[in-house]
Amino acid sequence: MQLDFPTLGAVFMLNTAIFTALLFFAWALNRQVKALAWWGLAFLLILVGMGLMVVAQGAPTLATLLVANSLLIAAYSVLYGGCRAFNARPISLPSLGAGVVVWWVAFPFISDSSATRLVLTSVLSAGYALMSAWELWRHARHRLASHVAAIILLLGLVGFNALRGALGFSLAQSLWIAGPVPPGSGAMAIGIATFMPTIAFVFLSMAKEQREDHYKRAALIDPLTRIPNRRAFLEGASALMSQQRETPTSCLLFDLDNFKQINDPYGHKVGDHVLEIFGSILSDHVPGGVYGRLGGEEFSAIVCLDEDDAGRLAEHIRHSFESIAKIVRGQRVDVTVSVGCATGATSTVKDLLRQADTALYRAKAQGRNVVVSASAR
Structure with missing residues (x-):
């Protein structure tokens, strides 16, 4: 040619x-x-x-x-x-x-x-x-x-x-x-x-x-806290637990105590900043796990730990938040968090969340600002 x-x-x-x-x-x-x-x-x-x-x-x-x-x-x-x-x-x-x-x-x-x-x-x-x-x-x-x-x-x-x-x-x-x-x-x-x-x-x-x-x-990031949202958390948690098979996995469910009493007197800017603080603490303490904001003042994490280690991690997070979130934007808020913890080797994400929610309810009933395990009686 x-x-x-x-x-x-x-x-x-x-x-x-x-x-x-x-x-x-x-x-x-x-x-x-x-x-x-x-x-x-x-x-x-x-x-x-x-x-x-x-x-x-x-x-x-x-x-x-x-x-x-x-x-x-x-x-x-x-x-x-x-x-x-x-x-x-x-x-x-x-x-x-x-x-x-x-x-x-x-x-x-x-x-x-x-x-x-x-x-x-x-x-x-x-x-x-x-x-x-x-x-x-x-x-x-x-x-x-x-x-x-x-x-x-x-x-x-x-x-x-x-x-x-x-x-x-x-x-x-x-x-x-x-x-x-x-x-x-x-x-x-x-x-x-x-x-x-x-x-x-x-x-x-x-x-x-x-x-x-x-x-x-x-679409998978919470716009306020910049951590995974509910959809991303559930997808990541399901993927993680399918990989773990019969290895113990724990679900930590967090709920900020009396959050409405922060928003009402101090305004939503202070409340939003409190949520940002907790999101940052959660990401610092669970770098290798799956975590996210489920909505409102509720957060969760799935970690590859047994019940005792998961309880200690939850306690570290609770203590860090209580120590840091005392003064927010010049306002003394003294905000705390209650934690429910559930552990299982063959459970689904839905099962662990339900068990952790029951434990969280007991933590609220015990006066808040505590960590309660689902297995505790």
Whole structure:
């Protein structure tokens, strides 16, 4: 098959322009995903850099080569910046600009050697592509399915730049010069022309998947205390107990004492802060277990402990809360918590909650601010 490289180059430019617009448009619709703006800028830099080579019509001046390659190296660095932004990690502008600085410093010494220029741009581009892949693999906040595709494509960019540096492959030569080209350039040209839409699609998919993951997680978090809500607690508790099989598992059921007497005289801001305090104490004391706010002033935790150890843990939580929640927002509230504890090896979550609720009722009847086990009589 005879390839029309100028036409292939035009397709490359058109695709790049379209996906540049799509990335910026997606960012305009969802400003919270700042990575989309970074990736859109990377595509724009590629578009402008390649545009300069098109205008040069296969015979670029040294000034054109200097600027065009600066833009292409900057595109790779901005791509890396987008990956860091996607992971909500700080972006160091000096590290992004280092590649362009190296290119400008080295250019006067290598301007007469096209092979050396190509090797340097390939090394700098491959370096940023590798850093981008590492960023998504090592520092992802939440592992997404589209992460794998993005990492593979970025590693493909590393390989592409390694090959073009070794084989002397030039995009400008292969896409816009009608004449002899190095062996293998046709396959590389087709690959890079189809690569841009693919990686843009993956970036858009990553942004969509991240937002969906955010909303899914938000649906499982209590907005006030920032700990799991009732739905998340029940799902986590069922999963944990199915894993434990016949190992003793305990349910701790907490209810803040006389909470209505806090809200009425002191206001809901004080009451809300009391709930936040208890949520924080619970998360500190049960880092490896399942816990959550069931609603109102009621909380629960499922822990892989026998009855005695679970009772001691409940007592630690009760004491910590009593010690900390004395002065809230300048008001003396002296709030306490009652705890019901139930343990079983083959019980369901529903069974343990029911038994713990019975124990909690007895704790209230005994004067509150105590821990009562379901087995106690």
